[in-house]
Amino acid sequence: MPTTIYLVRHGSVVGAETRRFIGHLDVPLSPRGEAEAAALARRLAGVKLTAAYSSDLSRTRRTAELLVAPHGLQAVARPELREFSMGRWEGLTAEEIRALDPPAFAAWMADVGRFQFPEGESLADVEARAWPTFESIAERHAGGSILVVAHGGPNRILLCRALGVPPARILSLGQDYAALSVIEHDRGRWMLRLLNHREPVRE
Secondary structure, eight states, X not given: OOEEEEEEEOOOBTTGGGOBOOTTXXXXXXXXXXXXXXXXXXXXXXXXXXXXEEOSSHHHHHHHHHHHGGGXXXXXXXXXXXXXXXXXXXXXXXXXXXXXXXXXHHHHHHOTTTOBOTTSOBHHHHHHHHHHHHHHXXXXXXXXXXXXXXXXXXXXXXXXXXXXXXXXXXXXXOXXXXXXXXXXXXXXXXXXXXXXXXXXXXX
């Protein structure tokens, strides 16, 4: 029986409209993010989830809490699923970073797959902590349906690793707020069933 992973990015956060680099900053969901998670919870209410995990930051823990409420589960927080540590760039907008450190910003834009955030992490750093955790979750609940709530960066990394997509193409995989991707593991292979789907939000 295949193992199915429901991979979700957390909902919109307070200050999302400023488009700041958040990283490890512990920013809460906004009212919009709460509504997005509630909409996705309605979609997933009919899925028989067997386990749930999230990163340990409040925006993912709250999203997971809303998603598992209909299932009587509690999501296990795993710090390995955190967003990139963006070091000195955390809390800044792209325009502010470009003004403060033009060479580093240009290097990031030119090669996101190998860029090391100043005093932060690289893609390889995040993969080294997130992928073994993801694999262990899938193995522990083999044949089940598992919810994993994380962030745009780790989710893209996990999808790239599972599907054999080169790291340089990481930004080609959409990861919107409260978006759902579904991948299955069967007979040693991963298969993508759904990518970056968002539920309509009731206003």
